[in-house]
Amino acid sequence: MEYNVTSISSTAFTINTVSRWLNYVLAIPMIILGILGSILTILVFTRQSSFQRNPTIIYLLAGAIMTAIHLPTIYLQSILVDGFGLGIFNTNDLACREHNYLLYATTVAAISFPCWAAFDQYASTCREASFRNRWSSIRVVRAAITGTIIFWTIVYLPMIFFSGIDHNICVLTNIYYRNLNDFIVTPLVYTIxxxxxxxxxxxxxIQNLRAVTLTNRRDHLTKQIRHMLIPQLIILALSGVPFGLQNIYFNLTNDVYKDSLRQAIEHLFVQIIRLFYHFNFVFTFYIYLYMSSEVRKVLRRITTSSRKKSIEGSNTDSIVLQTLTCDNTSRDRLF
Structure with missing residues (x-):
């Protein structure tokens, strides 16, 4: 019996070590890549006039901005807790409330914008001109983005009041709200x-594209945008299923006794699911970069422009330095 207990503890320790190393080896590089990618997405989409006029791109731009907020404020906190044992939101009540609120509000807002982009692709390919003009327009895009942010900000306000620390873990303390969130809201919002x-x-x-061929000068860009969006939507759809179901599992097994081995295994699966789900936030720019020659073209232009400015700045500093040296030399000769 003592041997079994020792073996279970040893196995649990090994699994917990694997969980921590997932944060060191994968999660930290993913955060760096994700933040860099979201910044580059914002730069690329705001530097090209054709991108600025495209409703689908504006939705994706809003998603990139939300990602730039989500990764450092939420995902980084989780890595500090699970990888380094720095229990920020598990030890401070205010940090717990802030973490839970921003966790849901920023995540759901970020995944809403690719869904809006899918709708815009449908609206922009609709055969009815009145429908296209009404729903695939910059005015509608701005209203949808603003409305989405306000809507989720209000929906998740109870998180602030119903979050707290229980046994050194940040949880939802109100059982009725927790059940509502785990069984209805989260599966509906993240999966269904x-x-x-x-x-x-x-x-x-696809049906619209088969029914009619739209020929205009923006066809090339439109096809590239569609190629950029489809892989992102596939990742979003696939990763949302396990992420949406994990809360149901933990709610149903909340009162079940779990030994150290089971807790370690569950914690490992949580880390894997969270890593997989954050593919939505981390790799979108690199999908855009791979799928679109327009994105690569704009990125090269930005890189070249930055390099030229850096070289010009170095040359200017060199000229100023040479001028100062000559002036000092002339002054020395006068005296």
Whole structure:
């Protein structure tokens, strides 16, 4: 019996070590890549006039901005807790409330914008001109983005009041709200909603494209945007299923006794699911870069422009330094 207990503890320790190393080896590089990618997405999409006028791109730009907020404020906190044992939101009540609120509000807002982009692809390919002009316009995009942020900001306000620390873990303390969130809101928002939205509007977009051939000078860019969006939507749909179901599992097994081995295994799966789900936030820019020659062209232009400015700045400093040296030399000769 003592041997079994020792063996279980040893196995649990090994699994917990693997969980920590997932944060060291994968999560930290993913955060760096994700933040860099979101910044580059913002730069690329705001430097090209054709991008600025495209409703789908504006939705994706809003998603990149939300990602730039989510990764350092939420995902980084989780890595500090699970990888380095720095229990920020597990030891401070205010940090716990802030973490839970921003966790849900920023995550759901970020995954909403690719869904809006899927809808815009359907609207922009619709055969009815009145429908296209009404729903695929910059005015509608701005209203949808503003409304989405306000909506999720209000929906998740109870997180601030119903979050707290229980046994050194940041949890939802109100059982009724926790059940509502775990069994209804989270599966609907993270799994059922995005899957339904993506399937319906992607299918209708394909039907529209088969029914009519739109020929205009923006066709090339439109096809590239579609190629950029589809892989992102596939990742979003696939990763949302396990992420949406994990809360249901933990809620149902909340009162079940779990030894150290089971806790370690569950914690490892949480780390893996969280890593997989954050593919949505980390790799979107690199999908855009691979799928679109327009994105690569704008990025090269930005890089070249920055390099030229750096060289010009160095030359200017050199000229100023030479001028000062000559002036000092002339002054020395006068005296």
């Amino acid at each position: 909603g995005p899957l339904t939205f993506i399937i319906i509007f992607t299918r209708r977009t």
